Amino acid sequence: MAELFEMTDPGAIAGYADVALEQSIDSAAGLTYAVPRQLADLAVGDRVLVPLGRGNKPVTGYVVRLRDSTQQTRIKAILSRDAQAVSLTPDLIELARWMAGYYCSPIGMVFASMLPAAVKHGTGEIMQTLVGLAEEKSAKCEVRSAKDESNPKSAIRHPKLSPLQRTVIATAQALAAQGQPWTPMRDLADEAGARTISPVKQLIEKGVLVTRHESAIRAASLLEEQAKQVPAPPPVTLNAGQKQAVERIAQSVGGGFSVHLIHGVTGSGKTEVYLRVIEHLLNGNGDAKPQAAEHIRNPKSEIRNPKFSPAAIILVPEISLTPQTVARFMLRFSSAGVAVLHSGLTASQRHDQWRRIRHGQARIIVGARSAIFAPVPDIHAGVIIVDEEHESSYKQDQLPRYHARDVAIKRAQLLNIPVLLGSATPSLESYYNAVPDAKPEAAANPKSEIRNPKFYYHHLPDRAPGLTLPTVQLVDLRDERRKRYQMTGSAGVHLLSLKLETELRRAIENGRQAILLLNRRGYANYIACPDHRCGWMMECDHCDATMVYHKDQSLPAGGMVRCHHCLSEQMLPVQCPTCGRRVTVFGLGTQRVEEEIARKIPQARLARMDSDTMRSARDYHTVLDHFRAGEIDVLIGTQMIAKGLDFPNVALVGVISGDTSLNMPDFRASERTFQLIAQVAGRAGRGGETGSALGLVIVQSFAPTDPAIVLASKHDYLGFAQREIALRRDVGLPPITRMARLVIRNEDHLKAMEEARKLADHLAQHNARLDNAVRLRGPMPCPISRIAGFHRLQIELIAPRAGLIQQLLTSLRNAGLVRSDAHTAVDVDPVSLL
Helix, strand or coil: CCEHHHCCHHHHEEEEEEECCCCCCCCCEEEEEEHHHHHHCCCCCCEEEECCCCCEEEEEEEEEECCCCCCCCCEEECCCEEECCCCCCCCHHHHHHHHHHHHCCCCHHHHHHHCCCCHCCCCCCCEEEEEECCHHHHHHHECCCHHCCCCHHCCCCCCCCHHHHHHHHHHHHHHCCCCCCCHHHHHHHHHCCCCHHHHHHHHHHCCEEEEEEEEECCCCCCHHHHHCCCCCCCCCCCCHHHHHHHHHHHHHHCCEEEEEEECCCCCCCCHHHHHHHHHHHHHHHHCCCCCCHHCCCCCCCCCCCCCCCCCCEHHHHHHHCCCCHHHHHHHHHHHCCCCCCCCCCCCHHHHHHHHHHHHCCCEEEEHHHHHHHHCCCCCEEEEEEECCCCHHHHECCCCCCCCCHHHHHHHHHHHCEEEEEEEEECCHHHHHHHHHCCCCHHHCCCCCCCCCCCCCEEEEECCCCCCCCEEEEEEHHHHHHHHHHHHHHHCCCCCCCCCHHHHHHHHHHHCCCCEECCCCCCCCCCECCCCCCCCCCCEECCCCCCCEEECCCCCCCEEEEEECCCCCCEECCCCCCCCCCEEECCCCCHHHHHHHHHHHCCCCCCEEECCCCCHHHHHHHHHHHHHHHHCCCCCEECCHHHCCCCCEEEEEEECCCCCCCCCCCCCCHHHHHHHHHHHCCCCCCCCCCCCHHCCEEEEEEEECCCHHHHHHHHHHHHHHHHHHHHHHHHHHHCCCCEEEEEEEEEEEEEHHHHHHHHHHHHHHHHHHHHHCCCCEEEEEEEEEEEEEEEEEEEEEEEECCHHHHHHHHHHHCCCCCCCCCCCCCEEEEECCCC
């Protein structure tokens, strides 16, 4: 039963705390509770157990504010601290409050994203026994002779100790001298060469060794173990662009908050720039007094650990977290401690890594999207790095719908440290913040150090020493069909053009490797009646989308059809349900590419990399290891192979269909097409060859004259950005403006329309008070109007400033019209409009 404290009894309490609950209660301020005397050392960020409601149900929450007084006359008390003694840093608490407001999400759901479930539940936690020297006893045992001074194993000459026991004591003394006074019992026995722990136990009984108990995490070996097997790269000599970037960024380390956009072509050595900046930080050159905003500090305990401990958080796309990526940081910063956070970890491993970070045992944190919430303690100076900042995978597609890049910028602002954004194809939002006029000549001018007060811009136009950009050739698939017809009398169905097929054969014959990209998995994306008069086409029963055929010879029908939206599956129909004709499958997918290459070039060793074949991170790493070892000639895959892969033997990259995403109903379609082609093209020519062995990229398309494809083939990002931003300015779309999107979902279409109209009317009413500064579009059907049986309608909010959109969203929240349920989704700064 929760205890109620009267204000007339001040001696019973130590103060008051505002606690944000891990519930879907939409209140960032939290509920106020009394702090009992036994919890007087409570701090902002501590996880606590508090009573809620009439039944005083115990629920967990986080202390977001401590106060000395309250206006309430009767108040419930905090029950206890969290059983796992979990706490978040004060800056994460403030970050959660900002995210809850900006992304229109209950703060409890933000905390759920910040703290892994494995940490909450104590997964893998065990109690272990540590042993150390008992000073008085061990001192009495130390009887040395002059001739034994050089032999540590003969340091103990006590007649009652066996030689093995003396070795154990000497080992414990050596470990203590190295700064490790306490060692797990089993580890000490192993270090001393004992087969069992009996000698250690005997010394404990004699009082020579003493014990203590502490919790530890039992976790299997991590990605770092694989990384240790990766050979160290040769020393790197920076080119002029890299040197300038490192020098300019290093000046900002320790100097407060700043945002740096590193725009470097593929292979320009952006990672080496990151490494040099971190080296500069860890060497103490970025040492500065704490300057984080006052409101994120605990007023009762401003700095828990005054020791200066600079740290770096490095975000990379999930798919780029290979052993090679981790190895580069481990080899360079092993003494600082490297932690890894990504979805491939077991629950115990995630708990272990989180605890290492929280206790300051790891100062270099490498991870995917959620690593931005790494609980780095007491950062006085540091840096946050977001590699491949344009990646859409940094955007979470469920509550809270945050973008890790933007959250990284906000956290860096709270901590008053610099943040680095790196990409060969920056998002137009980041580029616009760095170069607002978007003129290539302005962006490429090295004399203009600051382009915009928001971001610093660093351009790396050249590849690292010894590397050159590959040659890109465009193939018009319309001409290709005519050529094949002239040669064979039948155009047939060929996914590989004559040019790509020829170059692929040549690469394999010369012992080189190739990467082929098709951003569409499966075998065929259309199942239809061959009679055009019938017109039947197979669609998902639950979505307004076509089914995709996946070939599988183990099934009676030779395969199955699957919806890529709701994941429903069924057997491939034999006959058209309308006219009875035998159905046909057509279209393209990675399975079909694999089949065609196996038929045309049977000697080629193939591997396919898409979400059908890559069931886990282990599958992904295994295929890459085989490819790196030269056991695979051709790697076929979706967009996952376009990111961060560095294989020096890749001489050919083929884009099977360059315009797959070009005509999607999304204003970012051209941007995504450019990024995908430019990124995958960058996988070729990374071996430092010269002459005819330079990398070659072949891009096949039915629209080879589209500006996005043409400019990508020329590696001309600046020209593309200038053109695309001008188009966005003409129609008032991001990055010139800011956008939010409301999606209303309901299995009943009429109810969805009714709810959408209610939201639209409320928005229009409040927008009138802002002089209609926000452009409202909708309600209207989403591009995919039904998914998993839910009809989908959308309302778009477009405004010149984010603050205007926030005012309208706040009015919806205050009116209780948006809730964290399955019927309404609020997406601020959406990256996809499908």
